[in-house]
Amino acid sequence: MDNLLGQYAPKIDRDQGTTDPRPYALGYTEREFQRLELQGALIHDLTEDFLRRAGIGPGIGCGVGDVSLLAGRLVGPSGRVLGVDRSAGAVDIAGRRATESGQCYWTRFATGELDTFSPDETFDAVIGRLVLMYLPDPAATLRRLVGFLRPGGIIAFQEMAMPVTRSFPEAPLFSKCRGWIIETIERAGFEVDMGGRLPMVFAGAGLPAPQMNCAGLAGSGPDSPIYDYIAETLRSLLPMAKAVGAATAAEMKVDTLAERLRGEAVEQQMCVMLPPLVGAWANTPG
DSSP: OOEEEEEESOOOOGGGTOSOOOOOTTOOOHHHHHHHHHHHHHTHHHHHHHHHHHTOOTTOOOOOSHHHHHHHHHHOTTSEEEEEESOHHHHHHHHHHHHHTTOTTTEEEEEOOTTTOOOSSOEEEEEEESOGGGOSOHHHHHHHHHTTEEEEEEEEEEEEOGGGOEEESOOHHHHHHHHHHHHHHHHTTOOTTHHHHHHHHHHHTTOOOOEEEEEOOEEOSTTOTHHHHHHHHHHHHHHHHHHHTSOOHHHHOGGGHHHHHHHHHHHHTOEEEOOOEEEEEEEOOO
16 A cells, blocks of 8 residues: 545635635634644644554555654655645645655645545545544545545544533633633534544445544643643634634733643643544445
8 A cells, every 4th residue: 555645624715716615713824833733743642543543554655744744654655645735835834844854755745625636546545633623514525535545445534522621620711711712613613523423424425434532632730731732722713713703802811821721720730631532434345
């Protein structure tokens, strides 16, 4: 097996030819691209374990490119990886990171829409992380992508179950942050529990019932990176939160949010549990 197609974090934008009228909730700023790199670092091990369980390994070949580069490292130079993203800016960053990591010979990237992208090759696997939650008809998209797989190919996606996010003990500021994130994404028209819906999406795409796993991150104490991650997520979401009426800048006070979350967590000896990542994978009929 030698070829893999994947996508990471599609950027939904009216100006890039998509028929989906919903703007991407987290925006396109350089700071958002940096947040995506932070997110990729935080959940790298969770996605690597998921991809290994799904069967991604040597000889099989997935945009600031975190999933693509992880897949490229797993498949090695004997495989090939093609990452697809709607954002030209994200693809540029992914290409630079592939060059810096020495993977540019077998890990490449293209700008395109999953609903219209038509590669001139077939693949051994199609993978994605935090992709389906942004699509208007994820089952239809999966059904289309299956057409690019060779018989017996792998289809594997990892998505969040946001409603499961919690802390113990419950604390006011963290609860507000959780509410702002979930409410903003829901009001923007995206799915906050795509992880829980994955079996339905696979069935709607005509795929067999998937194998699944679930993994998540938790943190506590003053040195956890979780507080910065939550604050940067809300910084990226703020324009959309204001647009849909979920929160205001005055409510969030995003410039001091990470430190306030850290102080709350340390004072109450909290365990902060980020939304778990639910993975699902299946093989097409051989």
